[in-house]
Amino acid sequence: MASPSKDNAASKALDSLKNHHRSIDVVRIFQELITGNRAALGEAITLIESTSEKHKKPATDLLSKSLTVSGRSIRIGITGVPGVGKSTFIDAFGTYLTSIGKKVAVLAIDPSSPISKGSILGDKTRMEKLSMDKDAFIRPSATSTTLGGVARKTRESIMLCEAAGYDIIIVETVGVGQSETAVHSMTDFFLLLMLAGAGDQLQGIKRGIMEMCDGMSITKADGDNRKKAEFAKSEYTSALHLFPEKTDGWMPKVNTCSALENNGIEETWKMIQDHYHWMVSRNIFEQRRHEQDFEWMNETLKELVLDQFFQRPEKMKKLLDLKEQLLKRQITPFQAAEIILKA
Amino acid sequence: MASPSKDNAASKALDSLKNHHRSIDVVRIFQELITGNRAALGEAITLIESTSEKHKKPATDLLSKSLTVSGRSIRIGITGVPGVGKSTFIDAFGTYLTSIGKKVAVLAIDPSSPISKGSILGDKTRMEKLSMDKDAFIRPSATSTTLGGVARKTRESIMLCEAAGYDIIIVETVGVGQSETAVHSMTDFFLLLMLAGAGDQLQGIKRGIMEMCDGMSITKADGDNRKKAEFAKSEYTSALHLFPEKTDGWMPKVNTCSALENNGIEETWKMIQDHYHWMVSRNIFEQRRHEQDFEWMNETLKELVLDQFFQRPEKMKKLLDLKEQLLKRQITPFQAAEIILKA
Numbered sequence: 001m002a003s004p005s006k007d008n009a010a011s012k013a014l015d016s017l018k019n020h021h022r023s024i025d026v027v028r029i030f031q032e033l034i035t036g037n038r039a040a041l042g043e044a045i046t047l048i049e050s051t052s053e054k055h056k057k058p059a060t061d062l063l064s065k066s067l068t069v070s071g072r073s074i075r076i077g078i079t080g081v082p083g084v085g086k087s088t089f090i091d092a093f094g095t096y097l098t099s100i101g102k103k104v105a106v107l108a109i110d111p112s113s114p115i116s117k118g119s120i121l122g123d124k125t126r127m128e129k130l131s132m133d134k135d136a137f138i139r140p141s142a143t144s145t146t147l148g149g150v151a152r153k154t155r156e157s158i159m160l161c162e163a164a165g166y167d168i169i170i171v172e173t174v175g176v177g178q179s180e181t182a183v184h185s186m187t188d189f190f191l192l193l194m195l196a197g198a199g200d201q202l203q204g205i206k207r208g209i210m211e212m213c214d215g216m217s218i219t220k221a222d223g224d225n226r227k228k229a230e231f232a233k234s235e236y237t238s239a240l241h242l243f244p245e246k247t248d249g250w251m252p253k254v255n256t257c258s259a260l261e262n263n264g265i266e267e268t269w270k271m272i273q274d275h276y277h278w279m280v281s282r283n284i285f286e287q288r289r290h291e292q293d294f295e296w297m298n299e300t301l302k303e304l305v306l307d308q309f310f311q312r313p314e315k316m317k318k319l320l321d322l323k324e325q326l327l328k329r330q331i332t333p334f335q336a337a338e339i340i341l342k343a
Numbered sequence: 344m345a346s347p348s349k350d351n352a353a354s355k356a357l358d359s360l361k362n363h364h365r366s367i368d369v370v371r372i373f374q375e376l377i378t379g380n381r382a383a384l385g386e387a388i389t390l391i392e393s394t395s396e397k398h399k400k401p402a403t404d405l406l407s408k409s410l411t412v413s414g415r416s417i418r419i420g421i422t423g424v425p426g427v428g429k430s431t432f433i434d435a436f437g438t439y440l441t442s443i444g445k446k447v448a449v450l451a452i453d454p455s456s457p458i459s460k461g462s463i464l465g466d467k468t469r470m471e472k473l474s475m476d477k478d479a480f481i482r483p484s485a486t487s488t489t490l491g492g493v494a495r496k497t498r499e500s501i502m503l504c505e506a507a508g509y510d511i512i513i514v515e516t517v518g519v520g521q522s523e524t525a526v527h528s529m530t531d532f533f534l535l536l537m538l539a540g541a542g543d544q545l546q547g548i549k550r551g552i553m554e555m556c557d558g559m560s561i562t563k564a565d566g567d568n569r570k571k572a573e574f575a576k577s578e579y580t581s582a583l584h585l586f587p588e589k590t591d592g593w594m595p596k597v598n599t600c601s602a603l604e605n606n607g608i609e610e611t612w613k614m615i616q617d618h619y620h621w622m623v624s625r626n627i628f629e630q631r632r633h634e635q636d637f638e639w640m641n642e643t644l645k646e647l648v649l650d651q652f653f654q655r656p657e658k659m660k661k662l663l664d665l666k667e668q669l670l671k672r673q674i675t676p677f678q679a680a681e682i683i684l685k686a
Contacts (some may be wrong), residue, residue, distance in 0.1 A: 063675050071672065127534035154678070290670045297669060302649055304684045309648045324642060327633045329414065330405050333640035341647045
């Protein structure tokens, strides 16, 4: 999702932070940010993504300020398996949105694989039109060793994009079952992109994700593929009826679309708007956001509690002491954990 | 995976626990357990799965005793998407193993979906032959609200099965990307079952799981499907070569099998044995188990730390106090979490 120019902007912003770390001017960044200055937005996100201790305080200050002017956007999570045409869809969808006067920000959650620590995205996604669009802001995924870390930084980036006046925030994730829950918990509408002609086994895999979605678009519905896409639409519409009703009562909608022929893109936006008005009219919109904030607080608290515990030297000493006993099978891992807890 | 008779056994064992909770005779259960008494094994697992406070001490005692006689088995994790024929494969594979004199235990990890809290397995899997086999023990998944909880109970069940003399432990999981890491972290060999003819998009999804596997079997390689299976075998063999080398240096093997025609089952066992001898000869087998125990201890410790924190009334009070401020957007979720931590 990174175009070279974006990477450059990020690296410039980082350099700027490094050179002037003694005097990060939060007031200046914030004032530029709320005028919609893209460089300031890039700088702000780089600041909150920084793992440096000295950036912690200014980052927190900036977020507090941004909080007062954020929240006024529709946040859309988009997922789908590699090959479904996610970038192409977002490129067309985002371009449509800017054409009707919206400002669009695209963020990505890309958890690394637990083994190779590498990216699971084979190649960087591309959004050719949108990356040239002055009303669009595209930011590659935050990096972190944990999904929780990536998720927190993405949530914070959403706040900053909103403060900068972006009224549609798209959070993209790769459909492998790990990060969908995180994206679902930070967006208002969760869109699942599906391919026509994927077998039953694929539906099986996506069941947990299908349960989460508010809408589904069958991609690549063009040329010879159109008929198959229409069939998939009716299949998935039936399938969605088999799931337990969503807690908010919304019945997910399915459509077909083609980024190539520019079909169904506007319809997808209409689906999202219908859902938005439906939510607002039932006071569910704000309620869902409140629940998300509360959940976010809980997750952050858990991370902080664990960080604090594992920083205590007496606990770490005990842990290393017990390692030997554990390996000799003199105690169970559970007993070892209990001893360390009480140490 | 539950046959009615197993459910009955579990419910009887639970009744027996309830009626005699004042005098759970850990010594008696343990002595019966190590003679291979199946009822005692069922009772032991029910005891460690119990969430009742009064069962905690006897459960810990039983595990400590079992630790001294456990560890002598090959632990095999088996995963695959719904529809791949997991139960049918395990039925045939387990029956083959008992026919060559092994005692086989089958445990399952079945994480519930985060939304509906229901099982993601559409219907209960069945193992007709194995469930009648006197040398096989089949236990349905432990239930818990968290994957961590299920995983811990499964690890403990493995220990108990080993203490009861089972020398092959199969841990089955549904291939949706959540529980594979947990199963991988408690087994010696991780077998991925795959269907022939699944498209590229499916391979994309399974990439993270494919990286974890030590071997792959293409199922349903019978009748008209045989050719497709052979093709898939060569495809996946090439695909596996594209992944980064596993840390232990093992190159995963691929074969085809048919539970229907009883083909390739013995070959799968040979694959697992080859891996076992390869691991043992390089001293990796014990090392991997040690790492798993250490990881298990770490995970347990994290759970205990969080439990302890969230039981403190002053923290809970502060959490409820801040909820209001949070909902009014006066503080960020991150700030709220920090305040609760310091409360």
